[in-house]
Amino acid sequence: MVTQGVKKSLRPRTARILVLIFLLSGVLLGIFDAPQYWNFLVDKTVARSGWPLFSYLKIRWPILLPFRLGLDIQGGAHLVYQADLSNISTPDYTSSIEAVRDVIERRVNLFGVAEPIVQVEKSRPVFLGEARPERAAGQDWKLIVELAGVKDINTAIRLIGDTPYLEFKEERAEDERQKILEEQKKTQQVYEDPYFKSTPLTGRHLKRAQLNFDQTTFQPEISLELTDEGAKIFAELTKKNVGKQLAIYLDGAPISAPVVREEITQGKAQITGNFTPQSAKELVGRLNAGALPVPIKLIAQQTVQSSLGQESLLRSLNAGIIGFLAVTVFMIFWYRLPGIFSILALLFYTAIVLAIFKLIPVTLTVAGIAGFILSIGMAVDANILIFERIKEELRAGKVLAEAVGEGFGRAWTSIRDSNISSLITSAILYWLGTSVVQGFALTLGIGILISMFSAISVTRTLLIAVLARRFEKLRFIFLSGLSRG
Amino acid sequence: MNIIGHKYIFLTISGILVLISLFAIFVWGLKLGIDFTGGSLLEVEFKDQRPETAEIQKILEKSDLGNVVIQFTGERGVILRFRHVDELTHQQILKALGAGSGERGAATAEKRFNSIGPTIGRDLKQKSILALLLAVVGIVLYIAFAFRKVSKPVSSWNYGIAAILALVHDVVIPTGVFAALGHFKGVEVDTLFITALLTILGFSVHDTIVVFDRVRENLHKLKTPEPYEIMVNRSVNETIARSINTSLTVLLVLLIIMFLGGETTKFFALALIMGITFGTYSSIFVASPLLVIWQNLTKRT
Numbered sequence: 059m060v061t062q063g064v065k066k067s068l069r070p071r072t073a074r075i076l077v078l079i080f081l082l083s084g085v086l087l088g089i090f091d092a093p094q095y096w097n098f099l100v101d102k103t104v105a106r107s108g109w110p111l112f113s114y115l116k117i118r119w120p121i122l123l124p125f126r127l128g129l130d131i132q133g134g135a136h137l138v139y140q141a142d143l144s145n146i147s148t149p150d151y152t153s154s155i156e157a158v159r160d161v162i163e164r165r166v167n168l169f170g171v172a173e174p175i176v177q178v179e180k181s182r183p184v185f186l187g188e189a190r191p192e193r194a195a196g197q198d199w200k201l202i203v204e205l206a207g208v209k210d211i212n213t214a215i216r217l218i219g220d221t222p223y224l225e226f227k228e229e230r231a232e233d234e235r236q237k238i239l240e241e242q243k244k245t246q247q248v249y250e251d252p253y254f255k256s257t258p259l260t261g262r263h264l265k266r267a268q269l270n271f272d273q274t275t276f277q278p279e280i281s282l283e284l285t286d287e288g289a290k291i292f293a294e295l296t297k298k299n300v301g302k303q304l305a306i307y308l309d310g311a312p313i314s315a316p317v318v319r320e321e322i323t324q325g326k327a328q329i330t331g332n333f334t335p336q337s338a339k340e341l342v343g344r345l346n347a348g349a350l351p352v353p354i355k356l357i358a359q360q361t362v363q364s365s366l367g368q369e370s371l372l373r374s375l376n377a378g379i380i381g382f383l384a385v386t387v388f389m390i391f392w393y394r395l396p397g398i399f400s401i402l403a404l405l406f407y408t409a410i411v412l413a414i415f416k417l418i419p420v421t422l423t424v425a426g427i428a429g430f431i432l433s434i435g436m437a438v439d440a441n442i443l444i445f446e447r448i449k450e451e452l453r454a455g456k457v458l459a460e461a462v463g464e465g466f467g468r469a470w471t472s473i474r475d476s477n478i479s480s481l482i483t484s485a486i487l488y489w490l491g492t493s494v495v496q497g498f499a500l501t502l503g504i505g506i507l508i509s510m511f512s513a514i515s516v517t518r519t520l521l522i523a524v525l526a527r528r529f530e531k532l533r534f535i536f537l538s539g540l541s542r543g
Numbered sequence: 544m545n546i547i548g549h550k551y552i553f554l555t556i557s558g559i560l561v562l563i564s565l566f567a568i569f570v571w572g573l574k575l576g577i578d579f580t581g582g583s584l585l586e587v588e589f590k591d592q593r594p595e596t597a598e599i600q601k602i603l604e605k606s607d608l609g610n611v612v613i614q615f616t617g618e619r620g621v622i623l624r625f626r627h628v629d630e631l632t633h634q635q636i637l638k639a640l641g642a643g644s645g646e647r648g649a650a651t652a653e654k655r656f657n658s659i660g661p662t663i664g665r666d667l668k669q670k671s672i673l674a675l676l677l678a679v680v681g682i683v684l685y686i687a688f689a690f691r692k693v694s695k696p697v698s699s700w701n702y703g704i705a706a707i708l709a710l711v712h713d714v715v716i717p718t719g720v721f722a723a724l725g726h727f728k729g730v731e732v733d734t735l736f737i738t739a740l741l742t743i744l745g746f747s748v749h750d751t752i753v754v755f756d757r758v759r760e761n762l763h764k765l766k767t768p769e770p771y772e773i774m775v776n777r778s779v780n781e782t783i784a785r786s787i788n789t790s791l792t793v794l795l796v797l798l799i800i801m802f803l804g805g806e807t808t809k810f811f812a813l814a815l816i817m818g819i820t821f822g823t824y825s826s827i828f829v830a831s832p833l834l835v836i837w838q839n840l841t842k843r844t
Contacts, residue, residue: 130807138663215630356630357660366586366654370805377804381796388792425735428800428808432815435796436746439789443753446785472756475689476749482681483745487738490674495738502742 073523080406080516087409090123091416123416126173127206128423128497131371133364134171134206135214136493139354141199155199157262158352162203165218175204201354204493211361223353224261224345225307226292227254228299254305254312257295262352263288265325267345269338272330278338280329280345289325297321308341374427381431382408385438393445396521400441403516407437411508420504426497433505436480440513444469462521470514477506547776550832557712557829564719567726573718574725576733577624579668581661583633585623586616586654587640593619602639606632616806620654627660671737675714678744683707686752690759701837706751709830713747714740717817721810735811743818746793750786750826757782758834772835779831790823 089096129136141158143151155178163176179200208214230238230253266283284292295304296318305315306329314329333341385404389397411430415422422430448465456464484506487499546553577584594602596613599621603611608625616622628636633656641651686703718740724730757778794816801812 140660140662212630212634358658358663359630360655360657360659362655363653365652370807373803373805374808377800380803381799384795384799385792388795392788424805424807425738425811428804428811431796431800432742432793435793436789438792439749442788442792443785446788450781468760472753475756476752478689479682479685479748479752480742480745482685483678483741486674486678486681487741490670490677491738492734495734498738 070522073519076519077523080519084406084409087406087413091409091412123419125416126419126421127367127371128421128426128493129204129206129360129367130362130424130494131367131422132207133362133367134204134208135211135359135361137203137205137215137218137356138358139201139203139218140357141201142353142355143199151199154262154352155201158354159201162201162218162354166203166205166214171205171208173206175202175206177202177204200357207364215356215359223308224264226257226259226295227305227307227312228257228295229253229302229304230255254303254307254315257291259284259288259291259295261345263291264345267342269342277330278333278335280333280338280342282327282329282345284325284327286325289323292325292327293321293323313341370424371427374424374431378427378431378434382434385435389438389441393442396441396445396448396517399517399520400438400445400513402520403441403512404434404437406516407508407512408434410512411505414504414508415501420500421493421497422501423494423497425494426501429498429501430505433502433509436506437509437513440469440473440477440509441517443472444513444517462518466514466518473510473513477510480506545776546779546828547772547832547835550828550835553828554832557825560719561712561715564716564722567719567722568715571722571726573722573732574729575664576731577657577659577664578733579664581627581659581664583623583625583628583656583658585625585633585636585656586620587623587637588617588620588652588654589641590619590651593621599623599640603636606636606639608636627658633658667734671734674737674741675744678741679707679710682710682744682748686748686755689752690755701834702755705830705833705837706748706755708833709751709825710744710747712825712829713743713818713822716821717743717814720817721814730810735807736814739811739814739818742815743822746819747822747825750790750822751830753786754779754782754826754831755834758831771838775831775835779827783827786823786826790819793819 139162141155143154159176159178163174166174166176179202180198203218205211205214234255235253263285264282265285265288268281268283270279270281271277272279299318300320302318303315304318305312306327307313316328316330382404386401389400391397393400411433414420415430420426444465447469448461451461451464481503484499484503488496488503491499593615599613600611603623603625606628608628610625612624614622614624637651637653683703683706686706687700690702721730721732721736725732758775761774761778797812797816797819801809801816804812
């Protein structure tokens with residue numbers, strides 16, 4: 059069999075230069091990852107040494123790109139709203155739900171949250187044989203709101219939930235009314251309003267609401283301006299219902315039911331009623347900030363206070379550091395010199411991965427950090443594979459240089475195939491999971507990818523750099539465990 | 544070490560464990576957390592004195608919460624579990640417990656609150672099953688593809704099937720353990736558990752592939768033909784050290800996460816620990832024997 063590594067053989071001299079490059083970039087990346095430590099060091103040294111020269115060379119790291127922290131670390135709220143699209147015709151579904159999303163986003167931006175997330179989510183269709191009669195048409199859409207770092211969660215929920223839902227309803231015909239009243243007397247289960255029935259005209263057609271004061275009575279009144287489409291529907295409604303009442307409902311309760319005097323074509327309506335100036339002003343504000351085209355209901359919430367989040371973070375970091383140390387001890391004890399190299403490669407790996415987390419940016423949740431720690435344990439895996447191969451080659455009597463080359467070549471296929479399966483499951487997890495699960499899938503996936511790279515290139519380079527005749531004698535340190543050369 | 548020679552012993556042990564786990568799962572069932580069933584979870588920390596269970600129950604009577612499960616955590620914390628409630632009720636409960644809105648100066652601090660309606664749970668169950676199925680299919684396909692050139696004496700699909708059977712073993716046993724834990728200690732199963740199962744799937748195949756890879760390599764290298772059994776046995780022996788060491792590093796890390804990490808990841812780590820332990824065991828003692836048995840079966844027909 060031809061002794062050939064994966065790539066063309068690397069010469070020891072080139073390898074040593076590469077090692078220096080790795081070392082340097084590793085340190086730079088490390089500083090990028092945690093600039094506060096470097097800056098602290100620099101500041102301290104300047105203060106201590108008191109050399110005026112140093113203060114000119116104050117090489118503080120300027121780019122402070124913080125990590126993106128997830129909900130369970132920063133504290134905040136994850137809210138899921140169910141959108142009720144039963145009153146909207148099917149082709150309008152997408153535009154309506156997008157409109158709701160926009161309205162909620164506007165509201166949410168007022169909370170001063172750094173990066174609020176407002177997303178639409180459609181439930182998957184039922185196909186695993188489950189009968190679901192309760193899911194009526196139009197109940198498939200959900201709205202996900204995530205407010206990381208929001209200070210007063212409860213007020214935020216209240217404000218989102220209070221978005222007003224505006225409806226125009228017309229009088230029912232006599233016979234219809236009678237029928238419903240009859241049914242109500244009988245079964246008491248009929249939920250329909252006997253006096254008014256819904257029309258297609260709702261808050262989606264509201265362009266603007268304005269507060270006016272009547273010239274003579276100085277009573278506050280609210281003038282509504284409808285969109286073009288709304289104006290058309292309104293014209294029809296008013297034409298049909300001259301002499302009858304047209305009720306205006308807000309959040310399911312009637313606020314006004316004026317009698318239509320004539321057909322109104324300009325799309326403007328006036329609401330008068332028992333408003334105090336204050337309540338009228340509030341109402342106009344709410345109507346303008348977004349009359350919700352579609353009613354929403356809070357069906358799930360997960361809130362974490364930042365104090366708990368801090369605790370979780372500290373414990374995770376603790377676990378991470380100790381985990382790293384434990385792996386270090388094991389690797390050095392069992393694999394000796396190559397073990398040390400693998401730990402160096404691991405440090406470099408950690409620096410790269412953390413830098414990538416900062417740059418993408420990846421939102422770190424507690425599960426995400428666990429995924430990262432897990433990938434540290436797995437990153438060593440590739441190195442172990444290679445070392446075992448090298449051991450075998452050495453036992454088979456090969457020269458050290460050859461053994462190393464062979465070891466890497468043969469191990470690569472194993473590493474590649476076995477990691478791909480983990481990547482497949484990470485991808486599935488990401489695609490199907492909630493934000494917590496996605497965090498884990500992402501950190502694990504990125505970790506695996508980078509570990510493949512770091513094991514092959516960094517460890518290999520380190521080993522080759524050290525390759526020299528004299529180390530032949532010291533085969534002992536290349537073998538592992540308790541065996542002897 | 545003659546693994547293949549004793550294959551029936553190992554397979555029997557595995558078989559028994561799987562059967563016990565299946566029994567646990569079907570008889571006791573998994574205790575589903577609120578992620579799947581819906582409901583509320585409220586964690587508060589009392590500043591000074593933590594009231595007794597009876598007192599807490601009395602305070603919460605007015606809120607009409609139905610059955611409330613009270614669990615003490617740490618020195619001053621309490622975790623309450625009850626039905627799904629709306630925001631208004633949530634605020635009432637907090638007030639009753641002595642917590643103000645916002646975090647300042649409260650005698651009781653709210654740490655976290657989850658309230659999940661029933662429909663979400665159903666969706667989640669579906670998604671989880673779908674994810675597990677997809678993962679299994681994906682992995683079988685991948686293995687069949689990766690080992691497509693190894694047609695003699697065992698076709699490449701057999702590698703995939705053997706790997707999947709080992710996988711099923713790796714996933715069923717931890718699930719069985721959690722069913723038992725749920726029954727005896729009330730440990731709940733949430734989305735993280737499903738995540739752990741999927742991770743176990745990925746990692747267990749990882750290990751199994753290493754052994755199969757060696758079998759493939761030895762097949763290529765053969766100068767004189769060797770009985771399949773002997774060769775597989777040799778391959779397994781050659782890769783044992785590597786399998787065990789890899790798992791050791793990951794297990795080390797997971798143990799640390801389990802004991803030192805946060806509350807939320809404790810059982811997650813435990814599930815992974817079991818999965819990986821059995822994963823390693825199955826790669827060595829289950830997957831390869833299955834390959835040999837398959838080959839013996841197909842040879843006879």
